[in-house]
Amino acid sequence: MTVDDRFARDYRETRADQSLGTRNEIITGPVSDWATDFSHLEPEWAADPYPIQDDLRQRCPIAHTGRFGGGWLPTRYEDVAAIAYDTEHFSSRAVVMSNFRPPRELAPVGGTPPISSDPPFHHDARKLLLPAFTKSAVVKREQATRTLCHSLIDAFEGRDVVDAAHDYAQYIPMRVIADMLGFPIEDAPLFREFIENTLEGVNLPPEERSARMGSLFDYLLAQIRDHVDNPRDDLTSYLIDAELYGRKLEPPHVAGTMALLLVAGIDTTWSAIGASLWHLAKTPRDRERLVAEPALLPTAMEEFLRAYAPVTMARLVREDVDWRGADMKGDDWVLLSFPAANRDPSQFERADEVVIDREVNRHAAFGLGIHRCVGSHLARMELRVALEVWLERIPDFSLHDPAAVTWSTGQVRGPRALPLRIG
Structure with a gap:
């Protein structure tokens, strides 16, 4: 059996196993009470x-919903942090709250390691990725990122209104990740479809x-087939050749990562890039x-990450537990809202304000606990360079139509349409 055959076989077997997860009817529509019927959609x-x-933080710090088969939403920093660190009661085998749960047999690896992995496997799977995301590795990508940002702005010539989300922010991480994985950049429209x-x-x-x-895994x-046939110096070839516990990574592990x-x-x-530009467009004093x-930008950037943290992660309750008065059942969802934690006034002074020179800022935008974002150095570099180039090239900009700004739904929140008047 060829390597290609092995990847195809193991991939299909794993996809079949994942389809056996427990399914639950999803209920959408108007929320009657956010404390008992929340819906992040x-x-x-x-x-x-x-x-x-x-x-919610004031009257019901751990909200509940019957949607998605049952779930919980802590809104205080201390509760979000406690659950994020508690791998005994909460599993990461699924991190996107949806209308079915993957089978427990997928643990401790999960479908997208290491973010879907539980200890002790998680530590070793995460360690494999660290070399690609060190500060020194990220520095090597900065000039190409800066050149890309300039080229995107060059394309604005002759326009007085641009969509900063669609025409700028989305292309920066698309190009960086495509280069890292060795994927054709012309496939960028597919990447957006996979994300949605x-x-x-x-x-x-x-x-x-x-x-x-x-379709994503196909x-x-x-891409794996192409890299097996044509190995090169990128992260995909690295994962194909990597070993864990003395043997090559299982094909589903490679594809999931x-x-x-x-x-x-x-x-x-x-x-994050889009939300930062949105804030600066509507807040002239901070932009100016x-x-x-x-030189203040790195500090301001951390405040944008705190105030507009894009990511909420899910966990699954392992077994029935009374957690700080919440009667959680096995396989209930828990949404770890890092955005809510970042605006908890017990953790941050003037928590509801954006203070671009905030000196002490231990925010949770990149998560808490063992699953803290492995790519945080890369994300910070992309955000910093994107804002540096924009402010250098377009120092004067504003919201063209505030009502035309739209935001994504679900567990990653950011502008999807952001029309700005430039110049």
């Missing part, structure tokens, strides 16, 4: 979740969602100060 949550989170299917398509019927996810299998990098590595940074004091 509703338009008011996408548009502005912060007042809802503030209200994975993170925004959780309201689809299980069969349709499974089919759409299958694409990854094709590639899926994680492709989806999460693009959408989170795309959202950063143009005048470019």
Whole structure:
């Protein structure tokens, strides 16, 4: 059996196993009470979740919903942190809250290691990725990223209104991740489709969602085949050749990690860049100060990450447990809202304000616990360079039409349409 045959066989067997997960009817529509019926898919949550989170933090810090077969939403920093660190009661075998649960047999590896992995496997799977995301490795990608940002802005010539989300923010992580994985950059439209299917398509019927996810893994299998036939110096070839416990990685492990990098590595940074530009477009004093004091940008950038943290991660309750008064059942979902944690006034002074010169800022935008984002150095570099180049080239910009700004739904929140008037 060839390497290619082995990847295809093991990939199909794993996809079949994952399709056996417990399925639950999903209920969408207007929320009756956010404390007992929350839904992170509703338009008011996408548009502005912060007042809802503030209200819950005051009157019901761990909200509940019967949707998706049952789930919980802690909104205080201390609760989010405690669950993130508690691998005894909470499993990471699924991190996207959807209308079915993958079978428990997938643990401790999960479908997209290492983010879907539980201890002790998680530590070793994560360690494999660290060399690609060190500060020194990221520095080598900075000049290419800066050149890309300039070329994107060059394309704005002659326009007085641009969509900063669609025409700028999304392309930066797409190009960086495509280069890292050795994928054709002309496949970028497919990447956006994969992201939407994975993170925004959780309201689809299980069969349709499974089919759409299958298209992602079919694409990854094709890339793996190409890299087996034509090895090169990129992260895909590295994963194919990597060993764990004295043997090559299982094909589903390779494909799952590639899926994680492709989806999460693009959408989170795309959202952070877009949200930062949105804030500066609507807040002239902060924009003018950063143009005048470019050395302040790294500090301001951390505040944008705190205030507009894009990522919420899910966990599954392992077994029935009374957790701080919440009667959690086995396989209930728990949404770890890092955005809510970042606006907890017990953790941050002036938590509901964006303070671009905030000196102490131990935010949770990159997560907490063992699953803290392995790509945080890369994301910070992309965000910093994207903002540096934009502010250098376009120091004067504003929202063209605030009502035309739209935000993604689901567990990664960022602008999807961001029309800005430039010049």
